[in-house]
Amino acid sequence: DIVLTQSPTTLSVTPGETVSLSCRASHSIGTNLHWYQQKTNESPRLLIKYASQSISGIPSRFSASGSGTDFTLNINNVEFDDVSSYFCQQTQSWPRTFGGGTKLELK
Amino acid sequence: QVQLQQSGAELAKPGSSVKISCKASGYTFTSYDISWIKQTTGQGLEYIGYINTGSGGTYYNEKFKGKATLTVDKSSSTAFMQLSSLTPEDTAVYYCARGIRGTGWFAYWGQGTLVTVSS
Secondary structure (H helix, E strand, C coil), X not given: CCCEEEECCEEEEXXXXXXXXXXXXXXXXXXXXXXXEECCCCCCEXXXXXCCEECCCCCCCXXXXXXXXXEEXXXXXXXXXHCEEEEEEECCCCCCEECCCEEEEEC | CCEEEEXXXXXXXXXXXXXXXXXXXXXCHHHEEEEEEEXXXXXXXXXXXXXXXXXXXXXXXXXXXXXXXXXXXXXXXXXXXXXXXXXXXXXXXXEEEEEECCCCCEEXXXXXXEEEECC
């Protein structure tokens, strides 16, 4: 199975900051990497598909990049509403796998 | 609008089975696969498998073979997942999610069903 390692596990930031979350794959997955946001007691929400493709309705402060094994989710001008866990998922191979998540907290 | 409505929380005893439902609305049910994902605090998100809602064909993550059984009822636009021989390790929130055939990412998720296994 492809292992996705997310870092950091927890990130504490000040509103207005720009942050970068990392997702590293154990094998090359091209751009078959997707990002989700999950708020407490809610279902995950798709933020980005295929490493960098934006999703309708998602604020433009969310962007992402990467290919192969290294991927990054960027959040510009972090807002209080961004307090969530963020997960990456690969669809290069079966079974689909998810990263362990990064929890974003505000200072 | 697309909605996936899951059945309510379950409390089950070790060794028993539960069957969770996921009722779809707002789109043509048989045009999209339904996947199931397990979420625990310790293991994060785990992909269980998916069902082709048109053909009934299934894929199971090796880890969940023998544990999960996926079925559909096209007449009611509902997907089901039965979990058998339950152990405390099956305690989790289970999500259904809609995937575009052949892609594997999920734009729509159910609200989740909490399954608690306890004697």
